[in-house]
Amino acid sequence: MLVKLAWRNLWRNKLRTSIMLSAMVFGLMGVVSMMGFMTGMYGSMIDNAIAWQTSHIQVHNSRYLNNPDINSTIVDSHQLIASIEQLPQVRALSARFVTDGMVASARSARGVRINGIDLESEALVTPLAANIRQGEWLSLEGRNPVLVSNKTAERLRLRVGSKVVLTFTNASGDVTGAAFRVRGIFKTPTSSFDEGNVFVRRGDLMALAGIEGSHEIAILLDDEKAAFSLRDVLQAQTSNQNTVRDWQQVQPMLASIINQMGTSNAIMLGIFVLALSFGIVNIMLMSVFERTREFGVLMAVGMQKYNIFLLIMLETAWLGITGALLGIAGSVGLMRLLQHTGVSLGKLAEGLGAFGVDTTLYPQVSLTDYQMIFITVVAASILAALYPARQILKQRPVDAMAEKH
Amino acid sequence: MTIQTNQLCKTYNPDSDFPVHAVKSLDLAIEQGEFVAVMGPSGSGKTTLLNMLGGIDTPTSGEVRIDDCDICELKEKELIAFRRDHIGFIFQDYSLLPVLTALENVEFVMQLQGHSEKECRQRASALLKQVGLTDQQHKTPAKLSGGQQQRVAVARALAPRPRFVMADEPTANLDAQSTAELLDIMQQLNEKEGTTFIFSTHDPRVIKRARRVIVFEDGELKEDRRQ
Numbered sequence: 001m002l003v004k005l006a007w008r009n010l011w012r013n014k015l016r017t018s019i020m021l022s023a024m025v026f027g028l029m030g031v032v033s034m035m036g037f038m039t040g041m042y043g044s045m046i047d048n049a050i051a052w053q054t055s056h057i058q059v060h061n062s063r064y065l066n067n068p069d070i071n072s073t074i075v076d077s078h079q080l081i082a083s084i085e086q087l088p089q090v091r092a093l094s095a096r097f098v099t100d101g102m103v104a105s106a107r108s109a110r111g112v113r114i115n116g117i118d119l120e121s122e123a124l125v126t127p128l129a130a131n132i133r134q135g136e137w138l139s140l141e142g143r144n145p146v147l148v149s150n151k152t153a154e155r156l157r158l159r160v161g162s163k164v165v166l167t168f169t170n171a172s173g174d175v176t177g178a179a180f181r182v183r184g185i186f187k188t189p190t191s192s193f194d195e196g197n198v199f200v201r202r203g204d205l206m207a208l209a210g211i212e213g214s215h216e217i218a219i220l221l222d223d224e225k226a227a228f229s230l231r232d233v234l235q236a237q238t239s240n241q242n243t244v245r246d247w248q249q250v251q252p253m254l255a256s257i258i259n260q261m262g263t264s265n266a267i268m269l270g271i272f273v274l275a276l277s278f279g280i281v282n283i284m285l286m287s288v289f290e291r292t293r294e295f296g297v298l299m300a301v302g303m304q305k306y307n308i309f310l311l312i313m314l315e316t317a318w319l320g321i322t323g324a325l326l327g328i329a330g331s332v333g334l335m336r337l338l339q340h341t342g343v344s345l346g347k348l349a350e351g352l353g354a355f356g357v358d359t360t361l362y363p364q365v366s367l368t369d370y371q372m373i374f375i376t377v378v379a380a381s382i383l384a385a386l387y388p389a390r391q392i393l394k395q396r397p398v399d400a401m402a403e404k405h
Numbered sequence: 406m407t408i409q410t411n412q413l414c415k416t417y418n419p420d421s422d423f424p425v426h427a428v429k430s431l432d433l434a435i436e437q438g439e440f441v442a443v444m445g446p447s448g449s450g451k452t453t454l455l456n457m458l459g460g461i462d463t464p465t466s467g468e469v470r471i472d473d474c475d476i477c478e479l480k481e482k483e484l485i486a487f488r489r490d491h492i493g494f495i496f497q498d499y500s501l502l503p504v505l506t507a508l509e510n511v512e513f514v515m516q517l518q519g520h521s522e523k524e525c526r527q528r529a530s531a532l533l534k535q536v537g538l539t540d541q542q543h544k545t546p547a548k549l550s551g552g553q554q555q556r557v558a559v560a561r562a563l564a565p566r567p568r569f570v571m572a573d574e575p576t577a578n579l580d581a582q583s584t585a586e587l588l589d590i591m592q593q594l595n596e597k598e599g600t601t602f603i604f605s606t607h608d609p610r611v612i613k614r615a616r617r618v619i620v621f622e623d624g625e626l627k628e629d630r631r632q
Contacts, residue, residue, distance in 0.1 A: 001509075001516045008504035297500040300461045301514050302489020302565070304482060398462040401496075 002307065006314030010322075013287070020283050021323050024276060024377070028327025029334055031272040032373065035265045036335055036363025037343070042261045044358045046254055048189040052126055054247040054254070055094075055218035056227040057234065062243045064215055070099050071171055073213030075239040083237055084219060089226045092124035095214040097202045101168030101177075103148070105156035112152070112198050114166055116205030125220045128186055128199065135160035135184035144204050145183035149194035153185045160185060166200070171211040178208055189358050269373060273380045280384035284316055288388040295392050296400025305393050312389040313382055320381025324374045331365070338363050406437040406472055406568050408458060408601070413467035415453050415624075427453040429624040430467070435617075437568065438599045440592065442615035444607055450624040451605035452573050458603065459492050459571040460484050471568075489517055493562030493600075495572035499554040501546040507533060507557045508542040514565045525564075532560035536590050552583025556590060563594060569601045576608050588614050 010017055050056065059080065064072035074080065077095060084093055097116035102109050119138050123129035128147070129137045138145050146166065148158055158164065160182055167177030180200060188194055206212050221227055227246040235244040248255040288295075295308055342360040392400070410433045417425040427450040435441055443451045456462035457469055460476045468475045471491065479487060494500075501510045511529035516522075533542045536556040538549075546554050555575060562570050572591075576584040592614060595602050604611055612618055620628035 001513070005502070005504065012504060294500070294502070297494075297496065299485060300459070300488065300494050301561075302485055302517050304485050304517075307517070396462075398456050401461070 002311050002314055006311055007318050009287075009291075009311075009315050010318045016283060016286070017319070020279060020319065021326060023279060024323030025327040025330050027272055027276060028324070028373065028377070029330045031268055032328070032331035032365055032369075033334060033338075033363065034268050035369060036338070036365040037361055038264055038268075039261060039365065039369070040361050040363040041357055042257050043364050044189070044361065045257060048358065049251055049254055050224070050247050052128070052188045052190060053193060054250040055125055056221040056224060056247050057219040057231055057244060058247075058250050059217040059219070059234065059238065059242055059244050060215065062241055065243055068098075068100060068215075070169060070209055070215075071211065073211065073215055074217060075241045077214045077217065080234075080238050080242070081214075081217060084217070084234065087230070087233075089221050089223065089230055091220045091222050092121060093217055093219045094118060094121045094125040095202075096122075096216040096218065097205050097209070097213070098215040099168045099205070099209065101166055103146075103152065103156065103198055104165045104167070105158055105162065107157045108155060110152060110155060111196075113196055114168060114205060115197060115199045116202035117199055118202050122199075125218050128188075131186050131188065132184040133187050135182065138183055138199065138201055140201075142181070142183070144178055144180040145201065146180035147184045147186055147199040148182055149197065150185050150187045151191060151194040152198065153182070155195075158182050158185075166198070168209075170209050176208050176210075178204075180204075265369070269376060273376050276377065277380045277384040280316060280319065280381050281387060283319075284312070284385045284388040285391075287315070288312060288392050292392065292395065292400050292403035296395065296397045296403070299397035300401065309389050309393055312385055312392065316381045316385035317378060320378040323381070324377040327377070328370050328374060332370070335363055335365050406601075407434055407470075408569060409434045409470045410458070411468045411470065413454075413457060413469060414465045415450070415457060415462070416465045419465060426624050428457070428464070431624075431626060433619070433626065433629075435569075435601060435603060437601055438595070439601050439603075439617055440595050440615055441601070441603045441617045441619060442612050443603065443605045443619045443621055444612055445621035445627075446607065449621045451621055453624075454621065455571045455573055455603060455605050458569070459494060460488050461494075489514060490565060491568045493565065493567035493570040495555070495558050495562050495570060495575045497574040497577045499546065499551070499558045499578075501554055501557055501561070503546050506543050506545055507538055507549065507553075507560075510546070510557055511560045511564050514561060518565050528564060529560070532564055533557070535594065536560050537586070550583070552579050552586060555579060555583070555587055559587065559590060559594070563598070563600060566598075567600065569603060572602060572604045574606055574608070575604060576606065576611055581610070584608070584610050 059074055061072040061074050063069065081093065081095055084090055094117060099114050101112060101114045103112045133150055138147060146164060152158065156164065162182045163179055164182065165177055165179050167175055170176040221230065231244050231246045238244060298308060299305065339362050342362050344360050410431050413428055413431040415428040417427060443454060445451050453462065457464050464477060468477055476484060476487060502513065505513065508529050511532055512525040515525040515528060530542065533539055536559055538553060538556055541549055541553055546557065549557065576587060579587065588611065591602055594600055604615065606612065617631045619626065
């Protein structure tokens with residue numbers, strides 16, 4: 001009876017309830033959109049970082065992490081690679097020969113990281129092969145081919161077929177170098193990555209360096225969550241001179257982004273819920289005070305005060321549940337649409353590209369987010385009605401019935 | 406079952422320079438099954454007396470005893486339960502819940518008593534039949550006339566089988582025909598179910614039907630006659 005009575009009481013003033021519900025629905029759609037875009041943007045950064053840069057797990061020689069010397073190759077890399085390939089969680093791996101150096105054209109020179117890659121395995125670990133904007137992916141044909149980014153090509157005025165000189169310090173500590181010809185021009189979502197990386201065949205680079213081995217093993221897994229446990233497994237298996245790191249350790253910024261993502265969403269939701277609570281306090285105060293006499297009559301005919309309290313709480317709970325459900329339904333519809341169309345970042349894309357954000361954003365809102373929103377809105381609605389309810393419960397029936405409302 | 410007051414006083418603003426003595430040292434006894442009209446001019450203390458007899462207002466001093474129980478001594482929760490189980494109220498403005506139908510309004514207090522849904526439905530339907538509103542039982546108060554609403558209020562007051570019904574000027578807003586119909590109904594219920602009715606009124610049509618008339622003036626009992 002109380003549940004039914006509360007629901008009907010909610011609709012006594014249809015206009016007022018509708019206005020409040022509309023405010024909740026549009027407010028929630030706004031908050032969910034904001035949360036969705038933030039999560040989508042951060043998700044895009046994380047996904048791109050994992051896809052292009054960190055993979056899920058990386059292995060290095062511990063000394064290399066402190067001082068990227070060309071001689072600090074991974075200890076027992078062949079044995080380690082063989083054992084990693086046996087692991088069922090591993091989708092692909094790429095062993096890279098990496099050194100810092102210079103790329104120079106007739107026009108200019110830049111400091112870059114020169115990545116010596118195995119063509120087949122690298123194509124399985126990163127999407128580089130599929131993102132060649134001009135020219136083509138590296139192949140075994142031809143002498144000293146190199147991939148440069150469009151940024152580097154722009155700065156050094158390069159085209160496909162242009163000649164560049166790569167110089168770096170070899171294993172003996174001498175400066176060495178060779179002429180390479182641009183085979184392809186790539187573009188990743190992260191402009192800072194583009195500016196600082198070139199790719200050559202691993203064999204070409206090792207021949208110039210005068211040593212063999214790998215400086216970096218990048219491992220891609222089927223399930224991202226397995227990275228943390230597998231990291232420990234691999235660390236136990238490999239030489240203690242090597243360091244195995246998961247993607248959050250490789251780029252600690254990603255871990256802080258994940259933490260910040262929850263915080264920023266909570267802040268947005270918190271602000272909305274606070275504003276919503278004031279609205280509900282207002283509406284419940286009006287609703288309760290204009291029925292003071294009615295509550296007096298209810299007390300007179302034998303309704304216990306805890307039942308009156310429960311009635312008011314049920315009314316506000318209905319308001320919260322209805323508003324939250326309608327708001328979430330509207331938000332789900334809007335998110336579906338935006339996930340289909342995406343939102344182009346336009347001029348913002350160039351600036352955000354430095355952080356690895358895609359040029360088109362696709363908002364992401366998880367089921368957990370919706371559950372959190374629902375619970376928060378309903379809880380806030382109930383809390384907001386405590387004050388109005390208390391004001392009524394303080395009244396004696398005879399005083400409440402004397403009210404003129 | 407008797408309702409009895411001993412030296413019952415009610416003073417509003419007792420500490421102010423102008424205290425209002427609504428009821429002064431009243432000794433009164435009303436037996437089970439009586440049909441009593443409390444009459445007097447406006448401001449004479451009729452409503453205050455009914456409120457104290459019904460346990461919705463507390464006296465400044467004195468006591469209200471129903472059988473051996475001084476209801477003024479009951480704790481709030483016990484008093485609310487006592488009112489629910491033993492006292493029915495009929496108000497001048499009907500005071501029905503506007504969002505409930507006539508039937509649901511009558512069932513409401515019985516549900517607070519914890520009766521089953523079936524039992525509530527049966528008794529509420531029977532009471533609405535007694536007050537001649539079977540055809541209107543699914544209508545909300547807004548769709549009923551004043552007389553019909555007051556008949557629903559009578560049915561609601563009687564639904565929990567109270568020993569006493571306090572009716573505060575129940576016919577004040579009704580026309581002559583509705584008043585006559587309502588009084589017929591209440592008189593029948595009084596005789597049939599033995600429920601005690603106590604009215605506050607200055608309506609001569611009610612006073613004419615009452616078997617006992619208590620005249621109240623300036624908070625004092627001026628006359629107590631049976632007719």
